[in-house]
Amino acid sequence: MGRILKFIEEKGEGKYLCYKTNKITIESSEADVLDYDDKPASTRNTSLIAESNLTRVHTVRVPQMLIDYSRPIFTYFLDGSRHVYKVDDIAIGKKIFPVLAGQIVVGCCERKDRDTFKPYDNIRPKVVIAMPDDFDVDDEGDDFCRLYCEDINEDLQQLPFIKQSGIKVDKILLYKTDKKDKLNSDKDNYKNRGTAKIQAEMTDEEQRLVAKLCEENRLDDEHYLIKDGSLEYNPSFSNKSADDKTMARENYRYVVGVSKSFDPELLPDFEGQRLSRTIASLKPFERTKAYRYTSDANGVQYAVWYLRLRASDFRETHFSDVVKCEMVIINEDDQVETDLINTISANLIKEAYPVCFGNDTRWANHLYPVYLTETFCKSKYFNSNIILNLF
Numbered sequence: 001m002g003r004i005l006k007f008i009e010e011k012g013e014g015k016y017l018c019y020k021t022n023k024i025t026i027e028s029s030e031a032d033v034l035d036y037d038d039k040p041a042s043t044r045n046t047s048l049i050a051e052s053n054l055t056r057v058h059t060v061r062v063p064q065m066l067i068d069y070s071r072p073i074f075t076y077f078l079d080g081s082r083h084v085y086k087v088d089d090i091a092i093g094k095k096i097f098p099v100l101a102g103q104i105v106v107g108c109c110e111r112k113d114r115d116t117f118k119p120y121d122n123i124r125p126k127v128v129i130a131m132p133d134d135f136d137v138d139d140e141g142d143d144f145c146r147l148y149c150e151d152i153n154e155d156l157q158q159l160p161f162i163k164q165s166g167i168k169v170d171k172i173l174l175y176k177t178d179k180k181d182k183l184n185s186d187k188d189n190y191k192n193r194g195t196a197k198i199q200a201e202m203t204d205e206e207q208r209l210v211a212k213l214c215e216e217n218r219l220d221d222e223h224y225l226i227k228d229g230s231l232e233y234n235p236s237f238s239n240k241s242a243d244d245k246t247m248a249r250e251n252y253r254y255v256v257g258v259s260k261s262f263d264p265e266l267l268p269d270f271e272g273q274r275l276s277r278t279i280a281s282l283k284p285f286e287r288t289k290a291y292r293y294t295s296d297a298n299g300v301q302y303a304v305w306y307l308r309l310r311a312s313d314f315r316e317t318h319f320s321d322v323v324k325c326e327m328v329i330i331n332e333d334d335q336v337e338t339d340l341i342n343t344i345s346a347n348l349i350k351e352a353y354p355v356c357f358g359n360d361t362r363w364a365n366h367l368y369p370v371y372l373t374e375t376f377c378k379s380k381y382f383n384s385n386i387i388l389n390l391f
Helices: 003-012 064-069 142-156 160-165 190-215 276-280 338-351 368-378 384-390
Strands: 016-018 024-026 059-061 074-092 095-113 116-119 126-132 169-175 224-228 255-259 286-288 291-294 301-308 322-328
Touching (some): 003 016, 003 074, 064 338, 074 126, 074 190, 095 384, 116 368, 126 190, 169 190, 190 224, 224 338, 224 368, 255 338, 322 338, 338 368
Parallel strands (some): 074 224, 126 169
Antiparallel strands (some): 024 074, 074 095, 095 116, 095 126, 255 322
């Protein structure tokens, strides 16, 4: 048994029993089926156009002049990722629960000019533990978790390599166990609930980073941010307190979410046909119209469009080299200017070069600075064996 679990068992004085089960990494393909990442398809029969040009056409060619001559507008690139591990099973009372650990890396890179691409801020992995809420036997809440973390870290300081590496437990997350002990489906189990808490911590960190950029006045109409993935944050899958306002809609005025993978059936077009066929038929440098999507999760409205990034002789699927683009609609009755959508699209096309072919299976859908940011962030992970051995 590693240091942390031994500490938990001894400090519990009989309240907890650890079973010394095998430690495993939870594969991303397994974790990706969790409900927190689902984006339900719009229930509307037709979608409203979200851009100022209301012409009822299915596709729009991005003007070649914008592709050739538009000024760069993207300065910041944000990516978040996590590793999740099942490190043991713990008995609390008459129940047995999984103990999960996670490494979270959320980072942002800044490009000041063509020769300067660097981290915007210090990037270090955040180490968290996901425990059942029964672990807090006296229901002390955040204070219990915070003080327990401090005790664990004080104990870890006795290991000589800990001071050198800077590893510490940043947070204990408590997952719910109160659904009458009846798990409703294969997807709804304690391991997935713990993984969802770790994922929620990652997306909370992403929102905090955007809020920090805004507080420092880093984002404006000449300095946009590309966020890797969707901007649709579900408040139900958040570890933030109710008074934490980091997901202020205004923070996302100059943020574009770009997703490499997406559900092509998410939206219908203005005629009521799902967009999948239009997306698959996009020609190089062509986009769909931007449509209005209202999130059931947070009530926020988004302008959503799909863009084919490149001319390619080979595609693994009809959706290779297509990305989903999102912007938050700040004022719900507004339309996003078509000129802005075209300018953003032209910049995204240029950001797709050079390509990372051979380095990533998703190379066709990658934007190169996002790929660099993702690669840099992942290089900051602590060695998984070190983390596992701590438990």
